[in-house]
Amino acid sequence: MALRTPSSPVRPAFSRWISQSNNITQQFMALGIDPDFISMAGGLPAAEFYPTAAIAEAAEKALARWGSGALEYGPIEGLSALRRHIAERISRESGRTFTIDNVLLTVGAMQGLDLIGKVLIDPGDRIVAQFPTYVGALDAWRPRRPVYEALDWSAETGTGVDSLRTAKFIYTVPNYSNPTGALVPTSARQALLEKALEAGTWLVEDDPYLPLQFDGDTGPSILSLHGRMEPDGAYDGPVVYLGTLSKSIVPGLRVGWTVASAPMIQALALAKQSSDIASSMLTQAIALELLEAGREEAHVPSIVRHYRERRDALCAAASAELGEWFEWDTPPGGMFVWMRTRHPAVDTDALYRFALEEKVAFVPGSVFDPATQLRSAMRVNFTRNAPSVLEEGVARLAKATKRYLTSNY
Ligand SMILES: Cc1ncc(COP(=O)(O)O)c(C=O)c1O
Structure with a gap:
């Protein structure tokens, strides 16, 4: 008996949903796997502090x-x-x-x-x-x-x-x-x-x-x-x-x-x-x-200390290297800095492609907009990487931004 693959395995509404969501969460999780890559994309805690x-x-x-x-x-x-x-x-x-x-x-x-x-x-x-x-x-x-x-x-x-x-x-x-x-x-x-x-x-x-x-x-x-x-x-x-x-x-x-x-x-x-x-x-x-x-209460103060230090390292590096193009409010908690473009020509969807070439990632603002139109901001995570890695990530982002602005995009 000949075996046949179903010609339409996924209903059209689901296919449309997949193409709209673009598997974005999976893509960002996968970026963390290449050791040369600095992903500031995922909303991930720091694995080195997990209370194993x-x-x-x-x-x-x-x-x-x-x-x-x-x-x-x-x-x-x-x-x-x-x-x-x-x-x-x-x-x-x-x-x-x-x-x-x-x-x-x-x-x-x-x-x-x-x-x-x-x-x-x-x-x-x-x-x-x-x-x-x-x-x-x-x-x-x-x-x-x-x-x-x-x-x-x-x-x-x-x-x-x-x-x-x-x-x-x-x-x-x-x-x-x-x-x-x-x-x-x-x-x-x-x-x-x-x-x-x-x-x-x-x-x-x-x-x-x-x-x-x-x-x-x-x-x-x-x-x-x-x-x-x-x-x-x-x-x-x-x-x-x-x-x-x-x-x-x-x-x-x-x-x-x-x-x-x-x-x-x-x-x-x-x-x-x-x-x-x-x-x-x-x-x-x-x-x-x-x-x-009481393990949660015991664990949280130590991660908070590290995450605060990481937030400060990210914001300090960004002030030194990205201030010309982006502005942000220092978040009082959580995992993310939301960087808004100062430079009208910076479109964060387009910048993202240049960032990937420099082996660094953030999440473009359009992902957080139901209409996918928000191109004037990006989300940068600071909890997953050590301060020195964040500094290198910001240097790569600055390089990507300069390349982007001098290209024909
Ligand atoms: C706002 C918000 N809600 C829900 C979740 C999902 O969290 P959980 O890991 O508990 O499913 C996240 C994870 O990043 C989040 O940022």
Whole structure:
């Protein structure tokens, strides 16, 4: 019998999605593999500080504690003891009682974003999103064909209640945004929350960078602000909060959580079932051991010290070598410096090709724009590389920029 390859293995809508997303995340991850290449593209922690010994010890303890239970398909909502731990943490932060019914454990925060898309977005729905927007969220939601409106935070003149009334949800990364590194002030969070409450709109608060605070702290999350406004009873508000261990411990555990009203958690859990049956009990059990033993609190201050030093090294090198063409605000936390072009002729999509030839990479701004038009900025990561490597990376970027501007582009 002759075997035939299917002529059209992928449906057209999926092909369109792939070509639009351009596999960008995979491309940036792959750049880190060539040892001569300096990638300041990925949003990656520094591997040399991973708490490997603590993770090995936690794995041993997790297996002793749960036995084969850590190796089974588990409950779709995740390991109850870890859900409880997260619920207690959020309750302490917010002054309102959250229970395990308010917590869904996910494969990183990324799965939470995907599930939110599955549960909420119909084609043509409007999402009011912080602009520029995290590329993972854009990728997760693209197949559902939403339309975007840029969120304007200002209390009086910004996005209004009427606009929110007809939006499916608001999406924001208020702590050290990906890609800009910006921190949204408490007053703006409060104003947005009040508008969302008045409009009856879901508000997705994506918070992976919370632990990476270099200068001062973040202030309360939007979820906590809501908890303080209405401290009584089971949480039934509009905030859908996403957390993760990827930035504070390691991304490879793939442990994240979504905190929301119980009905929203039930909907997301149903959607999750058809995605993965259950996420890894083993890594959830390891995460629980790490959190109960206070390993996250113990680890974060040391990475914060290194990351602050790296941020300063990047900004100092950039001031010396890139100041003629770019400007930026020093981010008070997180992983990224957002460099905006001063020179009208610099298009960061075009510059990117010259940068690759110099064996250095950043992420062009267009990746964070639903319409892919943002060519006047780029995201530069400072956490993954040592200060001396960042300095060399900036020197290569300066060389690439000069070559670009003297070429015919
Ligand atoms: C804003 C934002 N949300 C979600 C994620 C996904 O994180 P996780 O590794 O927990 O899936 C990232 C990762 O870079 C991110 O920057």
